[in-house]
Amino acid sequence: MAAIELLAVENSLSRSKQAQYQVLQFWLVVENRGYDKQVEVYWAGRDGVWQTLSAAYQARRGDGREYWLARVSISNRSGLALPGAVNFALRLRYDGGEIWDNNGGWNYHAPARSGVALAAGLAVQNLAIKQRLEAGQHYLQIKVATRPAQAADKVVIHWSDDNWRTSRQTACRRNRRAKQHTAQIWTARLPVEQAFALEYCLCYRSKLGEVWDNNHGKNYRLSREPLRVLILNLHCYQEDRQDVKLSQIAKAIDEQAVDVVCFQEVAEHWNHGHGDWASNSANIINRRLRRPMHIHTDWSHLGFDKYREGVAILSRYPFRQARSRYVSDSQDPYSIHARKVVMAQLDIPYMGVVNVYSAHLSWWEDGFQHQFERLCAWADSQLGGEVKTTLLCGDFNVAAGSAGYRLVVDGRRYEDQYLAANQIGLFEKIFRVNDAHWQHLLADDYRIDYIFMNKSGDLRVTSARVLFTDWDYGRVSDHCGYLMSFEPK
Numbered sequence: 001m002a003a004i005e006l007l008a009v010e011n012s013l014s015r016s017k018q019a020q021y022q023v024l025q026f027w028l029v030v031e032n033r034g035y036d037k038q039v040e041v042y043w044a045g046r047d048g049v050w051q052t053l054s055a056a057y058q059a060r061r062g063d064g065r066e067y068w069l070a071r072v073s074i075s076n077r078s079g080l081a082l083p084g085a086v087n088f089a090l091r092l093r094y095d096g097g098e099i100w101d102n103n104g105g106w107n108y109h110a111p112a113r114s115g116v117a118l119a120a121g122l123a124v125q126n127l128a129i130k131q132r133l134e135a136g137q138h139y140l141q142i143k144v145a146t147r148p149a150q151a152a153d154k155v156v157i158h159w160s161d162d163n164w165r166t167s168r169q170t171a172c173r174r175n176r177r178a179k180q181h182t183a184q185i186w187t188a189r190l191p192v193e194q195a196f197a198l199e200y201c202l203c204y205r206s207k208l209g210e211v212w213d214n215n216h217g218k219n220y221r222l223s224r225e226p227l228r229v230l231i232l233n234l235h236c237y238q239e240d241r242q243d244v245k246l247s248q249i250a251k252a253i254d255e256q257a258v259d260v261v262c263f264q265e266v267a268e269h270w271n272h273g274h275g276d277w278a279s280n281s282a283n284i285i286n287r288r289l290r291r292p293m294h295i296h297t298d299w300s301h302l303g304f305d306k307y308r309e310g311v312a313i314l315s316r317y318p319f320r321q322a323r324s325r326y327v328s329d330s331q332d333p334y335s336i337h338a339r340k341v342v343m344a345q346l347d348i349p350y351m352g353v354v355n356v357y358s359a360h361l362s363w364w365e366d367g368f369q370h371q372f373e374r375l376c377a378w379a380d381s382q383l384g385g386e387v388k389t390t391l392l393c394g395d396f397n398v399a400a401g402s403a404g405y406r407l408v409v410d411g412r413r414y415e416d417q418y419l420a421a422n423q424i425g426l427f428e429k430i431f432r433v434n435d436a437h438w439q440h441l442l443a444d445d446y447r448i449d450y451i452f453m454n455k456s457g458d459l460r461v462t463s464a465r466v467l468f469t470d471w472d473y474g475r476v477s478d479h480c481g482y483l484m485s486f487e488p489k
Helices: 242-255 281-287 368-381 403-411 417-422 424-433
Strands: 004-015 020-030 038-044 050-054 056-060 066-075 086-094 097-101 108-110 115-118 124-126 139-146 154-160 168-171 184-191 197-206 209-213 220-223 227-233 260-269 294-303 307-315 319-326 340-348 352-360 387-395 414-416 449-454 459-467 481-488
Touching: 004 086, 004 097, 004 108, 020 038, 020 086, 038 066, 050 066, 124 197, 124 209, 139 154, 139 197, 154 184, 168 184, 184 197, 227 242, 227 352, 227 387, 227 449, 227 459, 242 281, 260 281, 260 294, 260 352, 260 387, 281 294, 281 307, 294 319, 294 340, 307 340, 307 352, 340 368, 352 368, 368 387, 368 403, 403 414, 414 417, 414 424, 417 424, 417 449, 417 459, 417 481, 449 459, 449 481
Parallel strands: 227 260, 352 387
Antiparallel strands: 004 020, 004 115, 020 066, 038 050, 038 086, 056 066, 086 097, 086 108, 124 139, 139 184, 154 168, 154 197, 197 209, 197 220, 227 481, 260 307, 294 307, 319 340, 340 352, 387 449, 414 449, 459 481
């Protein structure tokens, strides 16, 4: 297969009262040769002047390649002539070289007003390839091109908005107003108002039989943005260049489009036990975000002899309720063994109601078992009704594979979501099979920060990565951060 290929091209003309518009669109498929690659269409109209048009990534193809689209609309409002027929070639530039597709040296040609034309050898092509459903989007418009020689008499979309637990079929309508000989255009509109994701494939029927397009075996899929959750221990004002690092944390939250943040070792000046909101580290980070979040924080004990130390939850979604509770035997603010957890209930669009807990528990020898059991009991008491999913987030002070981790595993109620995203085979042994030797496989895993989700929850983790390392936003604490994405099961 070529590194860059043409799928379809459109050269069409439209009019308004003020001007005429020529639309050029180029549908391409490209090999994934690095994140920083550039995909371009090099084209010239009737004036013979060559121009470069950048393409934009659309979605991943089922065979691992990528769909890209280049589009430009040109107006004659300024008095300039429209380009008319165009000649063009395709170019893929990446670190290490560039690859051209110029149709074997002859370039491609799209006559003026020719509409949509399919590349040689293609019988059908989806022209509405995207990967995201927008917030508030109620309908998805599907557009399909078929080769006239195939004489398709029906195009049907087979689709599901619940991971194929149920499925539906919608017949497309042929656009007979688009008078062209290069392709037949079929359209349909699917309702997606309540859906988090929609998956579909195409089937067109003619006297010659049926032809299916299921995106090379993976189907086409669009989804809303996932729920992104970040956990980070802030190290209680013990960092050099602390103010710079607080800004760096805010930058990462903005750039990674984080929805929910769970902080531990949140500090503010002791101030004779009264605290000082202006110095609260979670509050400072929140104020430095482009769009500050809703915030809920509480403190547990005196930290480093001069701070109120606690935990916090930041959320882009309003709190339906926000609470805090000691889970430790001690509630003495002068004891480091006094541990309080904060909880927020959130209504996540297209996902439902989720209870999030930000916790910083003691080491195993200092009371982890009783604290975790109290936390679970509290979380269990808040389940039911609308609430299906619980996320226990934070610094649990038990290493993967330790006695404390075994307590979580043996309880078989909560599962390690970082492991679920990155070590599927190992996750299955620990949380599904409960293999007797799984501890040995975690010997080099030094994590003590986790997101545990209840096994019966309605969400599933789709990705998990480490942040705030020497290679990713820099060190901001004596802990790394963990960013995980979730979507409905």
